[in-house]
Amino acid sequence: MRDDTLARRTRRGFAILGAALVASIAVETEPLQGQAEARHADVTFNRDVMPIFQANCQECHQPGSIAPMSLLTYRDANKYARRIREKVAGQVMPPWHLDKSVGIQEFKNDRSLTEDEVATILAWVDGGRVEGDPSDLPPPAEFPDPNAWRLLADFGEPDLVIASEPYTLEAVTQDKWFRPVTPTGVTEPRWVKAIEIKPAGNAARTITHHVLAFLEQDEEDSPMSAGIVQASTRGGAMGGAGLFMEWAVGKDGEIFPDGAGKIMLPNSQIRWEVHMHAMGEEVVDSQVELGVWFYPKGQEPDNRTRLMFYNATGSGLDIAPNEVSVTQDFHVLRYPARLENFQPHMHMRGKAMSLEAIYPDGRKELINQVSNFQWNWHVNYIYEDDAAPLLPAGTTLVITAWHDNTAENPNNPDPEQWVDWGDRTVDEMAHLWVDVTYLDQGEFDTLVAAREAARDLAEQSETSSNSNERNR
Numbered sequence: 001m002r003d004d005t006l007a008r009r010t011r012r013g014f015a016i017l018g019a020a021l022v023a024s025i026a027v028e029t030e031p032l033q034g035q036a037e038a039r040h041a042d043v044t045f046n047r048d049v050m051p052i053f054q055a056n057c058q059e060c061h062q063p064g065s066i067a068p069m070s071l072l073t074y075r076d077a078n079k080y081a082r083r084i085r086e087k088v089a090g091q092v093m094p095p096w097h098l099d100k101s102v103g104i105q106e107f108k109n110d111r112s113l114t115e116d117e118v119a120t121i122l123a124w125v126d127g128g129r130v131e132g133d134p135s136d137l138p139p140p141a142e143f144p145d146p147n148a149w150r151l152l153a154d155f156g157e158p159d160l161v162i163a164s165e166p167y168t169l170e171a172v173t174q175d176k177w178f179r180p181v182t183p184t185g186v187t188e189p190r191w192v193k194a195i196e197i198k199p200a201g202n203a204a205r206t207i208t209h210h211v212l213a214f215l216e217q218d219e220e221d222s223p224m225s226a227g228i229v230q231a232s233t234r235g236g237a238m239g240g241a242g243l244f245m246e247w248a249v250g251k252d253g254e255i256f257p258d259g260a261g262k263i264m265l266p267n268s269q270i271r272w273e274v275h276m277h278a279m280g281e282e283v284v285d286s287q288v289e290l291g292v293w294f295y296p297k298g299q300e301p302d303n304r305t306r307l308m309f310y311n312a313t314g315s316g317l318d319i320a321p322n323e324v325s326v327t328q329d330f331h332v333l334r335y336p337a338r339l340e341n342f343q344p345h346m347h348m349r350g351k352a353m354s355l356e357a358i359y360p361d362g363r364k365e366l367i368n369q370v371s372n373f374q375w376n377w378h379v380n381y382i383y384e385d386d387a388a389p390l391l392p393a394g395t396t397l398v399i400t401a402w403h404d405n406t407a408e409n410p411n412n413p414d415p416e417q418w419v420d421w422g423d424r425t426v427d428e429m430a431h432l433w434v435d436v437t438y439l440d441q442g443e444f445d446t447l448v449a450a451r452e453a454a455r456d457l458a459e460q461s462e463t464s465s466n467s468n469e470r471n472r
């Protein structure tokens with residue numbers, strides 16, 4: 001990809017950079033004085049802020065959903081105004097922690113606020129939290145059941161639901177890892193278009209920290225077995241069909257582009273790893289569920305997608321007390337590939353993570369970076385089909401992770417500790433989860449050519465509309 005492609009991809013790059021600047025100035029100085037305030041001089045809650053909250057916050061911030069407080073009314077919002085300002089200005093809420101000033105910005109599940117929405121919220125807080133005219137209030141928003149599948153709106157109910165064995169977690173106990181095995185019940189090979197994992201119900205949601213679902217199946221006869229498993233280098237796919245899906249709070253699901261997907265075979269089973277964290281109340285019969293949406297029978301995508309685990313910890317993790325540490329690792333793609341998503345995984349001391357590509361010809365590109373990682377949010381950034389990175393064989397993926405083990409990090413449980421790699425949330429990790437679709441060379445070339453053609457077309461229409469304007 002050329003630099004100009006990247007610039008163009010950042011469709012909202014300008015606006016976004018603006019928002020980041022406004023936000024960072026706003027955090028550090030007294031009430032926002034500049035442009036935004038002038039533009040938003042008469043902001044009221046009822047007219048201007050409520051619609052933003054309805055569209056971007058209330059799904060989680062309502063009784064019975066996952067957030068600690070409700071934001072359904074003026075009273076709620078007024079009470080939390082200072083915290084709202086801080087979280088919105090710092091791009092912590094809504095949970096979308098991707099650095100908007102660099103890399104690809106086109107995602108299927110982008111839930112971030114626009115520059116204007118951020119400015120409106122800040123102006124409302126700084127301008128005296130005016131409630132406004134009750135007749136300006138939009139009708140209450142309606143929300144899907146918080147326990148429903150997130151992909152329901154896109155795909156309807158899943159074709160297959162696999163539930164883990166029930167587990168009862170004591171009120172107070174160490175972190176628990178539960179590893180049951182559940183047959184999938186699949187009787188013929190089926191290609192998977194989308195998958196989602198969710199805790200079954202409110203109680204399960206409070207204790208489930210994260211879930212891994214490995215798909216175990218006999219792949220000896222499968223045309224797409226060995227070669228592609230080995231397409232990963234170090235830290236690649238793990239056993240059998242590999243990891244089917246990973247879930248943690250903040251993650252919706254995985255959707256594969258048309259023509260790509262995962263395959264489930266007869267007699268397959270899911271080996272779960274459910275990481276639970278006691279919450280002070282006993283939870284009886286907690287379960288997690290895996291929802292699967294299939295391609296129609298007979299429709300076979302050409303390409304298989306694999307969930308890869310790309311470590312940043314080449315020489316291990318060894319984080320000194322009171323230090324910000326950087327670790328880095330390299331993974332070479334042996335086949336042409338399209339990356340479908342970007343999802344950093346770290347724990348409480350996680351600060352930032354980036355993915356860069358070094359192309360076989362030596363060019364370097366920063367694909368994406370999360371610069372204010374929030375350990376309790378595992379946001380999966382799913383690329384738009386026409387923005388997903390297409391990388392030739394021989395590309396080196398460079399994963400860089402930053403951990404903040406100082407007292408500056410408000411989530412740090414103890415800056416005096418040496419911290420090592422480990423499963424507990426007080427230990428650390430540093431890897432990226434990436435769904436990789438390996439392509440054959442012909443298809444890769446076709447996709448690259450199609451993108452270039454689309455870009456040239458866009459360029460042409462840009463030039464011609466500019467000259468039209470000039471001619472006017």
Ligand code: HEC
Pocket residue numbers: 052053056057058059060061066067068080083084085087088093094095111113250376
């Ligand atoms: C996907 C669900 C989700 C969305 C969308 C969301 N929040 Fe949150 N929010 C949470 C959860 C869960 C927490 C508590 C955990 C945390 O702080 O990360 C939280 C915490 C917060 C807090 C901190 C509360 C405290 O006591 O410190 C504020 C303020 C907040 N959200 C405001 C907002 C605003 C404003 C929006 C919309 C612009 C929004 N959130 C969108 C789920 C969400």
